[in-house]
Amino acid sequence: MADKIATREAYGNALVKLGADYDFVVLDADLAAATKTGMFKKAYPERFFDCGIAEGNMMSVAAGIAATGVTPFVSTFAMFAAGRAYEQVRNSIGYPHLNVKICATHAGITVGEDGATHQCIEDLALMRVIPGMTVICPADAVEAEAAVKAALLTKGPMYLRFGRAAVPVLYDAADTGFEIGRGRVLADGTDVTVFATGYMVHLALAARDLLANEGISCRVVNIHTIKPLDTALVTTCARETGAVVTAEEHSIIGGLGSAVAECLSETCPTPVLRVGVRDTFGRSGKVPDLLEKYGLTAAAIAEQAKKAVALKK
Numbered sequence: 001m002a003d004k005i006a007t008r009e010a011y012g013n014a015l016v017k018l019g020a021d022y023d024f025v026v027l028d029a030d031l032a033a034a035t036k037t038g039m040f041k042k043a044y045p046e047r048f049f050d051c052g053i054a055e056g057n058m059m060s061v062a063a064g065i066a067a068t069g070v071t072p073f074v075s076t077f078a079m080f081a082a083g084r085a086y087e088q089v090r091n092s093i094g095y096p097h098l099n100v101k102i103c104a105t106h107a108g109i110t111v112g113e114d115g116a117t118h119q120c121i122e123d124l125a126l127m128r129v130i131p132g133m134t135v136i137c138p139a140d141a142v143e144a145e146a147a148v149k150a151a152l153l154t155k156g157p158m159y160l161r162f163g164r165a166a167v168p169v170l171y172d173a174a175d176t177g178f179e180i181g182r183g184r185v186l187a188d189g190t191d192v193t194v195f196a197t198g199y200m201v202h203l204a205l206a207a208r209d210l211l212a213n214e215g216i217s218c219r220v221v222n223i224h225t226i227k228p229l230d231t232a233l234v235t236t237c238a239r240e241t242g243a244v245v246t247a248e249e250h251s252i253i254g255g256l257g258s259a260v261a262e263c264l265s266e267t268c269p270t271p272v273l274r275v276g277v278r279d280t281f282g283r284s285g286k287v288p289d290l291l292e293k294y295g296l297t298a299a300a301i302a303e304q305a306k307k308a309v310a311l312k313k
Contacts, residue, residue, distance in 0.1 A: 012036025119282035125254025189219035
């Protein structure tokens, strides 16, 4: 985990690489430098469209393009993609099940100094509830690039969540194990399973080391696809370890934690404790300080894991 790369950076790189072999277009809303779609604009200017600060309109334009058979990648900050343009995403893209790839950057608390208005901690929940919408949150740059390619090759509306902050690279550059809807076991364990997504995956691995020092064996699973959830893997891990913790840079309401709890309540009732933002808004601050304030740390994951183990019957 030596190198650190932001998943938004990997998104821009993926678009440029794929642009040489596939015919798709990219739309942005006056944020190309921040979302990294500017890389694609420079390489393929005739296939890039800046829609200005009009995110709802951009989603409608993408829907129209998709209706002609061309695949559009639509990019803006998560707060604008999932928040400001929600009606257009739901009615113009989700309802007709159009092949639009919504790629949202600057998600979660790690937006930092931009503060509560831009720290979108509701997007996974909002997108997950739209019928037929696939929701993906990659853990590192390698997985982010793989997710973009998988999205391009898979029909249907998709929401891909990328972050502003650099994160450790967990996978080898040659890794080919990414598959939409299939979670990945990163480390095995027998006492408790931590299901993590996005930014929280590398912290879950760090929490595993903390738990090992206390004699607790922790399994870590990367759930990069929130919807469709890998219910078979979630159920198997819960049955084998008997205790579960979820970790996400998102509200504990409606995201990964909710998805896992919903699954296990039907398939394998298990103690589930959630690490995420508790029913509150974010605030402006330095990323390390914010992660500590909102309990998005390896220590917080380890603490919840110990509590989950104690809840076993």
